[in-house]
Amino acid sequence: MLTPGTWQKSSFSGGGQGDACVEVAKGPTHISVRDSKDPARTPLTFPAAAFAPFLQALKDTGTSGPGAHRAS
Numbered sequence: 001m002l003t004p005g006t007w008q009k010s011s012f013s014g015g016g017q018g019d020a021c022v023e024v025a026k027g028p029t030h031i032s033v034r035d036s037k038d039p040a041r042t043p044l045t046f047p048a049a050a051f052a053p054f055l056q057a058l059k060d061t062g063t064s065g066p067g068a069h070r071a072s
Contacts, residue, residue: 006025006026007023007024007025007034007039008023008024008025009021009022009023009036010022010023010024021036022034022035022036023035023036023039025043026048027048028048029047029048030045030046030047030048031045031046031047031048031051032044032045032046033045033046
């Protein structure tokens with residue numbers, strides 16, 4: 001279980017969408033991602049080794065959808 005202080009908000013938080021953003025928490029072997037609007041909901045969890053290539057793919061191709069921002 002992750003403690004409340006372990007979650008980090010995206011630096012792109014806000015962006016005209018109020019306080020809606022993605023939060024990320026790093027564990028010893030995994031990365032968890034959740035929606036800041038619903039922190040009680042179960043987060044998505046990925047193996048840490050798979051998360052860096054995922055972020056790189058976002059940077060390389062960009063994100064899609066309305067109001068999307070590039071990962072940093």
